[in-house]
Amino acid sequence: MSIRVGLETYTSDWRCWMCFLNPTVPQHLCFVAGNVMAVLSIFHKPGKATAFFRSSANLLSHIVHLQRKHAGITDPFFKDLEVISRQGWRNLEFWTKSSISPSILLRPYSSIASPAQVSEAIKEGGIDLTQYPPERIRNFSIIAHVDHGKSTMADRLLELTGTIKKGHGQPQYLDKLQVERERGITVKAQTVTMFYNYAKHSSKLDTSAAIDTVRSTEECKYLLNLIDTPGHVDFSYEVSRSLAACQGVLLLVDASQGVQAQTVANFYLAFEADLVIIPVINKIDQPNANPENVKNQLKNMFDIDPQDVLLASAKTGMGLSAVLPAVIDRIRYPNGGALSPLRMLLLDSYYDEYKGVICHVAIVDGALKKGEKIASAATGQSYEVMDVGILHPELTPTNLLLTGQVGYIVTGMRSTQEARIGDTLHHIRTVVEPLPGFKPAKHMVFAGVYPADGSDYDALSHAIERLTCNDASVSVARESSGALGIGFRCGFLGLLHMDVFLQRLEQEHGAHVITTSPTVPYIFEYEDGSKIQVQNPAILSSTSGKRLVTCWEPTVIATIITPNT
Numbered sequence: 388m389s390i391r392v393g394l395e396t397y398t399s400d401w402r403c404w405m406c407f408l409n410p411t412v413p414q415h416l417c418f419v420a421g422n423v424m425a426v427l428s429i430f431h432k433p434g435k436a437t438a439f440f441r442s443s444a445n446l447l448s449h450i451v452h453l454q455r456k457h458a459g460i461t462d463p464f465f466k467d468l469e470v471i472s473r474q475g476w477r478n479l480e481f482w483t484k485s486s487i488s489p490s491i492l493l494r495p496y497s498s499i500a501s502p503a504q505v506s507e508a509i510k511e512g513g514i515d516l517t518q519y520p521p522e523r524i525r526n527f528s529i530i531a532h533v534d535h536g537k538s539t540m541a542d543r544l545l546e547l548t549g550t551i552k553k554g555h556g557q558p559q560y561l562d563k564l565q566v567e568r569e570r571g572i573t574v575k576a577q578t579v580t581m582f583y584n585y586a587k588h589s590s591k592l593d594t595s596a597a598i599d600t601v602r603s604t605e606e607c608k609y610l611l612n613l614i615d616t617p618g619h620v621d622f623s624y625e626v627s628r629s630l631a632a633c634q635g636v637l638l639l640v641d642a643s644q645g646v647q648a649q650t651v652a653n654f655y656l657a658f659e660a661d662l663v664i665i666p667v668i669n670k671i672d673q674p675n676a677n678p679e680n681v682k683n684q685l686k687n688m689f690d691i692d693p694q695d696v697l698l699a700s701a702k703t704g705m706g707l708s709a710v711l712p713a714v715i716d717r718i719r720y721p722n723g724g725a726l727s728p729l730r731m732l733l734l735d736s737y738y739d740e741y742k743g744v745i746c747h748v749a750i751v752d753g754a755l756k757k758g759e760k761i762a763s764a765a766t767g768q769s770y771e772v773m774d775v776g777i778l779h780p781e782l783t784p785t786n787l788l789l790t791g792q793v794g795y796i797v798t799g800m801r802s803t804q805e806a807r808i809g810d811t812l813h814h815i816r817t818v819v820e821p822l823p824g825f826k827p828a829k830h831m832v833f834a835g836v837y838p839a840d841g842s843d844y845d846a847l848s849h850a851i852e853r854l855t856c857n858d859a860s861v862s863v864a865r866e867s868s869g870a871l872g873i874g875f876r877c878g879f880l881g882l883l884h885m886d887v888f889l890q891r892l893e894q895e896h897g898a899h900v901i902t903t904s905p906t907v908p909y910i911f912e913y914e915d916g917s918k919i920q921v922q923n924p925a926i927l928s929s930t931s932g933k934r935l936v937t938c939w940e941p942t943v944i945a946t947i948i949t950p951n952t
């Protein structure tokens with residue numbers, strides 16, 4: 388005999404329902420909130436949850452136990468347990484065959500289990516992400532020119548929301564890499580999830596009442612995903628990737644320096660991505676701060692209404708209380724399909740010695756649970772989700788990620804070839820339209836990277852593999868040199884990027900390398916009309932038989948903005 392378990396997903400209010408059918412034994416209605424499952428034994432205690440579970444495995448073994456208890460079924464029965472997973476309400480015949488009325492299945496979760504029971508169950512399972520439907524989620528980045536105060540602003544917001552303790556002793560908390568701390572710059576975008584209680588005031592017209600408007604204040608808890616981004620142009624690839632997971636940005640401008648080159652570049656990145664832009668003039672505590680002048684610049688250059696501009700000091704905390712309410716009020720919530728098949732965007736990854744590749748993902752549609760099987764749209768490879776959670780601020784398992792949420796997954800991927808930044812991940816055996824992904828990085832500078840000791844080639848190859856997992860903007864190709872042996876030709880976004888990459892290779896992976904002089908890519912045209920792009924001058928010697936007619940080198944089209952006075 389086997390038991391058929393129909394798993395129905397009823398996600399419009401973030402609940403799942405299950406009905407376990409076996410004609411010979413009592414029915415058990417099970418329901419799920421986040422990572423917590425409860426069994427309602429219709430037969431024994433109508434209307435009362437009898438047990439809570441934290442995993443489907445535990446839940447299923449409990450079902451088996453109940454079934455065995457009531458039908459005297461013996462051990463081999465366990466082996467025949469069959470789970471049928473369905474989405475939507477397509478297999479309604481499951482319900483009609485049972486003695487349970489379909490209406491009971493449509494009741495809200497809280498009407499079946501008491502709030503106390505629910506909260507007790509959630510306590511067991513940690514953070515309950517089911518409390519945060521997309522309307523309660525805001526995903527935003529902080530963007531700005533170099534040193535305009537992004538990481539300091541992120542510190543204050545983390546403190547304000549209680550994500551980190553005030554005076555945690557480490558300024559620029561999200562700048563975690565040694566290279567970031569030593570150089571005082573951000574090189575990697577960092578995501579963090581914060582929870583924030585916000586009393587939203589709303590006024591609405593009430594035609595039935597004698598008064599014109601009814602004012603109400605509703606305090607709600609919001610889930611905010613903040614991405615701190617680098618300011619230097621060499622790391623702008625990090626900014627553009629971060630924006631793909633956001634619906635809005637805080638555009639910080641230094642109150643004394645005003646609009647700078649990366650303010651303009653980042654403004655247009657956000658503008659072209661159709662994100663809501665909240666302008667914040669930072670460092671208003673400085674003696675030479677001139678917020679009015681900066682407001683005029685923002686008006687003239689980007690047509691930003693001065694009334695929309697917030698004034699703040701990330702250093703003193705002045706004006707910061709208005710920042711998160713503006714994020715909630717002005718930035719729209721992620722509008723993915725909660726009932727659609729899972730689609731998640733792979734935003735970033737890094738290699739962990741114990742867990743393998745840890746991927747940062749944004750859930751665009753659907754939901755993901757621990758233990759589910761997913762596949763990559765780019766490679767077709769499938770994986771089991773071994774861990775899933777949020778960055779709060781460190782890896783915090785939640786067993787579940789829902790539409791609009793940003794978090795991490797561990798799947799047993801072991802290399803960069805597998806964790807492709809911009810890839811779409813989906814449930815196995817579902818066909819989805821891949822997400823647009825990211826534009827490929829444009830490499831500006833190339834250099835040869837060779838092991839200082841020729842016998843360390845394999846170790847260097849391994850180190851580069853690990854590091855490019857965390858920096859997808861570097862291109863790597865094998866090359867050999869008569870003098871230096873076998874090595875790699877790497878493409879970078881600029882000289883600072885190259886410097887930082889080499890420093891990380893040494894600091895994080897213990898690799899000692901010799902690098903060749905950086906060059907820009909040239910295009911050579913020969914008299915027979917053929918053209919080659921050269922990233923390594925050594926390659927020219929192999930084409931010496933032909934006469935060179937033209938050589939192009941990269942040029943930039945620059946706009947210089949100067950003050951009137």
Ligand SMILES: Nc1nc2c(ncn2[C@@H]2O[C@H](COP(=O)(O)OP(=O)(O)OP(=O)(O)O)[C@@H](O)[C@H]2O)c(=O)[nH]1
Binds near residue numbers: 572619
């Ligand atoms: N006076 C003053 N200084 C500030 C304020 N906010 C940040 N700073 C200082 O400005 C410097 C740069 O701050 P960061 O937060 O590292 O700037 P950033 O934009 O994250 O820098 P990058 O990521 O490297 O582009 C630090 O010395 C901060 O202490 C502020 O509101 N007032």
